[in-house]
Amino acid sequence: ELANGGHQDLPPLLSFKSYNPTATAMESWVGINPCSGSWIGVRCKKGRVIGVFLDNASLVGSVAPLLDLTHVSVLTIRRNSLSGRLPPLDNSTNPMLRHLLISHNKLSGDLSLSLPSLVTLRAEHNGFHGGLGAVSVPMARSFNVSRNMLGGEINGDLSRFPSSSFGGNVGLCGHPLPRCVRAYSALGDSSSISQSPTAAMDTSSVSSSNGGSLSKLVLTALMATGIGNAVLILISVAISVAMFVYVRRKLRSMKDASDSALTFHEEDKVDEKRQKNGGGGGLVVFEGGEDLRLESLLKASAEVLGKGVSGSTYKAVLEDGVVVAVKRLSALQFAGAAGKAFDRHMRLAGRLRHRHVASLRAYCNSSGERLLVYDFFPNGSLQSLLLRGLDWAARKAIVRGAAEGINYIHTFPARPALVHANVKPSNILLDDRGEACVSECGVMRYAANIQQHCVIPRHPPEMFPDRAASGGGGGGGGWHGYAAPELASGGGARATQESDVYSFGMVLLEVVNGGGKDGDGGGEEEEEAMGMVRIGMMCTAEAPEERPRMAQVLAMMAEFM
Numbered sequence: 001e002l003a004n005g006g007h008q009d010l011p012p013l014l015s016f017k018s019y020n021p022t023a024t025a026m027e028s029w030v031g032i033n034p035c036s037g038s039w040i041g042v043r044c045k046k047g048r049v050i051g052v053f054l055d056n057a058s059l060v061g062s063v064a065p066l067l068d069l070t071h072v073s074v075l076t077i078r079r080n081s082l083s084g085r086l087p088p089l090d091n092s093t094n095p096m097l098r099h100l101l102i103s104h105n106k107l108s109g110d111l112s113l114s115l116p117s118l119v120t121l122r123a124e125h126n127g128f129h130g131g132l133g134a135v136s137v138p139m140a141r142s143f144n145v146s147r148n149m150l151g152g153e154i155n156g157d158l159s160r161f162p163s164s165s166f167g168g169n170v171g172l173c174g175h176p177l178p179r180c181v182r183a184y185s186a187l188g189d190s191s192s193i194s195q196s197p198t199a200a201m202d203t204s205s206v207s208s209s210n211g212g213s214l215s216k217l218v219l220t221a222l223m224a225t226g227i228g229n230a231v232l233i234l235i236s237v238a239i240s241v242a243m244f245v246y247v248r249r250k251l252r253s254m255k256d257a258s259d260s261a262l263t264f265h266e267e268d269k270v271d272e273k274r275q276k277n278g279g280g281g282g283l284v285v286f287e288g289g290e291d292l293r294l295e296s297l298l299k300a301s302a303e304v305l306g307k308g309v310s311g312s313t314y315k316a317v318l319e320d321g322v323v324v325a326v327k328r329l330s331a332l333q334f335a336g337a338a339g340k341a342f343d344r345h346m347r348l349a350g351r352l353r354h355r356h357v358a359s360l361r362a363y364c365n366s367s368g369e370r371l372l373v374y375d376f377f378p379n380g381s382l383q384s385l386l387l388r389g390l391d392w393a394a395r396k397a398i399v400r401g402a403a404e405g406i407n408y409i410h411t412f413p414a415r416p417a418l419v420h421a422n423v424k425p426s427n428i429l430l431d432d433r434g435e436a437c438v439s440e441c442g443v444m445r446y447a448a449n450i451q452q453h454c455v456i457p458r459h460p461p462e463m464f465p466d467r468a469a470s471g472g473g474g475g476g477g478g479w480h481g482y483a484a485p486e487l488a489s490g491g492g493a494r495a496t497q498e499s500d501v502y503s504f505g506m507v508l509l510e511v512v513n514g515g516g517k518d519g520d521g522g523g524e525e526e527e528e529a530m531g532m533v534r535i536g537m538m539c540t541a542e543a544p545e546e547r548p549r550m551a552q553v554l555a556m557m558a559e560f561m
């Protein structure tokens with residue numbers, strides 16, 4: 001493991017770190033053994049680095065050192081500001097590389113990859129130039145080089161990927177993109193290939209300067225064919241999209257109809273009656289919270305558990321000895337949440353009963369005071385647990401439990417369907433059996449200033465701020481790296497089930513990669529870990545529609561756990 005007084009994988013990692021000496025994401029990279037278990041974002045197997053996970057970490061510099069890690073199988077460094085070239089990769093340099101995720105950086109130069117075993121290549125949103133002639137990835141299942149500056153014809157094997165894998169490269173052409181327009185110069189020694197009518201126009205002007213009126217005519221005809229093709233493609237895309245939307249709506253309405261027997265209006269009436277009868281004394285109470293009274297909550301001795309952007313949470317010991325957790329929503333953030341929609345949501349949330357979902361027992365929304373009463377979880381949250389370190393069995397149980405909880409929320413019969421909107425380690429609590437319970441379903445959707453907590457700023461402060469927060473008590477800061485990229489558009493996009501899946505994927509990757517000892521569970525553990533990493537990467541796909549549903553996540557987990 002240790003050769004020449006140092007770990008073999010240490011030099012590349014340190015050389016990568018040297019570009020970002022103060023980056024919080026690599027603060028834990030100290031000492032001489034990257035496989036000690038304390039290097040966040042580094043995964044090892046049999047004493048060698050097999051994975052590096054540094055998405056969203058505000059990193060600059062070159063990616064090249066990380067590709068000197070000869071045993072690396074997963075490299076994911078999406079959404080940073082890495083620049084320079086990607087070194088040529090082949091079986092002799094990176095025989096183990098299976099997943100290379102370098103999208104949303106500032107990488108440039110040619111793409112030269114000949115990797116027979118590569119399964120994932122995500123290189124979109126960079127500045128890669130040149131053609132795809134030197135890209136050979138026969139086993140790839142996920143491939144995306146869109147939004148670069150690539151050009152030339154898409155070669156045979158790569159044509160099996162959809163056009164979305166190549167879009168946004170003005171110079172690329174050939175299936176699945178429009179046909180290439182081939183313009184031969186009058187001198188006959190060279191030909192240029194272009195896709196778009198504008199590109200074709202450029203070549204026509206070059207040709208006409210060579211004096212060929214015939215070639216001008218041919219080019220005009222070719223241009224027309226190009227435009228015709230583009231129109232045809234546009235029409236077929238429009239028809240496909242319309243059909244997709246129609247079928248989806250139809251399926252949704254069928255599902256809603258079948259669920260209608262379970263909608264919550266009846267329950268609402270019961271709750272309203274309870275409230276009018278003064279059952280909870282200002283509280284709307286749910287199953288298991290019938291004995292709660294607002295006065296006794298206000299008189300209870302309370303201890304602050306932590307403060308987040310949405311408010312503060314207290315441990316409250318009531319007169320009769322019952323212990324509850326009370327979340328007091330921030331008056332500022334929830335100023336606009338007095339409306340019916342918030343009440344409707346809370347009543348629905350009060351009906352969620354599942355072994356992996358924290359039970360809301362009561363809530364109050366009056367005179368600007370919004371209190372949510374949950375069961376108290378003495379074992380705290382996943383956030384604090386990660387700081388203490390966890391064995392593999394516990395990690396597995398937690399991610400599976402959290403996945404089941406989120407799936408229950410997503411499939412709960414409600415219209416519109418429920419969204420959690422704030423999946424992160426501090427909202428995954430541990431019950432007395434050490435099982436995960438997802439808390440605070442949907443509350444964040446009613447916060448006034450969504451920008452403040454859901455948007456990933458251009459320069460996020462750190463990769464896992466919750467982890468880095470001292471003591472694990474307060475989330476603080478307002479930003480968390482678990483939010484999906486589409487919520488960062490600034491257009492006030494609302495959380496969706498797809499964005500929940502993204503956040504879950506980030507949690508999954510953190511749980512799998514953070515703070516554990518290397519190789520303590522042997523080969524089986526490694527296999528499971530790599531399976532989890534694969535699922536985590538699917539969940540954190542850039543495009544929401546590419547992410548699996550939670551039910552699929554559970555099915556995939558069941559395959560190897």
Ligand SMILES: Nc1ncnc2c1ncn2[C@@H]1O[C@H](COP(=O)(O)OP(=O)(O)OP(=O)(O)O)[C@@H](O)[C@H]1O
Pocket residue numbers: 305306307308309310311312313325327358374375376377378380381383422425426427429439440472473474475476
């Ligand atoms: N029912 C509970 N039992 C025990 N601890 C809890 C409970 N609910 C929340 N906590 C803990 O209290 C702390 C504060 O939680 P709170 O929900 O107020 O903020 P947050 O999760 O950090 O951020 P946000 O405001 O985005 O939800 C967290 O560490 C959380 O894990």
